[in-house]
Amino acid sequence: MRVRWVRWAVIVLAAAFVGAQAVRPEKSNPPVVAQNTLQAQYEVPPEVQRILERSCGDCHSNRTRWPWYSHVAPVSWMLADHVKDGRRHFNMDDFTEEMSLKDVCQEIRVGSMPLKGYVLMHPEAKLTGAEIQTVCAWTREARPK
Numbered sequence: 001m002r003v004r005w006v007r008w009a010v011i012v013l014a015a016a017f018v019g020a021q022a023v024r025p026e027k028s029n030p031p032v033v034a035q036n037t038l039q040a041q042y043e044v045p046p047e048v049q050r051i052l053e054r055s056c057g058d059c060h061s062n063r064t065r066w067p068w069y070s071h072v073a074p075v076s077w078m079l080a081d082h083v084k085d086g087r088r089h090f091n092m093d094d095f096t097e098e099m100s101l102k103d104v105c106q107e108i109r110v111g112s113m114p115l116k117g118y119v120l121m122h123p124e125a126k127l128t129g130a131e132i133q134t135v136c137a138w139t140r141e142a143r144p145k
Contacts, residue, residue, distance in 0.1 A: 017073075021072070021073050023073060023077075024073075024076070025076055025077050025079075025080035025081070026080060027064075027066055027070065027076070027079075027080050027083070029062050029063060029064055030062045030093075030094070031062070032061075032062050032063065032093045033093075033094070036093065036094050036095060037092060037093050037094075037095060038052075038092040038093075038095040039092075040095075040145070041095055041144055041145060042101075042142045042143070042144060042145060043142070043143075043145065044138070044142075045138060047134060048134060048135055048138045051127070051131050051134065051135055052092060052135070054124060054125060055108075055113075055114050055125040055126075055127055055131075056090075056092070056113070056114065057092065058083070058118070058122075058125075059082055059083050059086030059087070059114075059115075059118070060086045060087065060089075060090045060091055060092055061087075061091060061092045061093045062087070062091065062093040062094065063093065064083055066079075067121070069121075082115070082118075089103075090103070090104060101138075101139040101142055102139055102140075104135065104139055105135060105136040105139040105140070108127055108132050108135060108136070109132060109136060114126075114127070
């Protein structure tokens with residue numbers, strides 16, 4: 001009796017997993033308009049640019065690299081939501097004045113960004129103390145062009 005119950009549970013879970021693949025979240029990389037970028041509005045030193053691209057670019061730009069697992073539900077739903085939310089708060093390719101550079105420093109200084117789950121899958125995104133200081137120094141000194 002127990003074996004039959006386990007077999008049915010596995011079948012139901014497998015069917016749910018397969019069915020979930022039909023629900024595709026919107027994943028896009030909108031076009032980059034040069035005059036709307038952070039770099040068009042602020043002088044961004046090359047070192048800061050490298051740090052931002054490596055550690056922030058996948059969620060905070062319109063140039064997201066969607067890895068293979070971003071096509072598998074339910075992970076695809078979470079990643080699409082993270083990117084959408086990340087772009088809403090700070091988008092280097094669609095930068096607005098509401099997006100404070102000081103907030104960038106605060107988020108990385110307290111360890112809120114990059115997200116722990118992202119760093120787990122992308123260890124190269126982990127920021128060193130020196131990189132945090134470099135970005136924070138730039139956010140304090142940055143002036144609009």
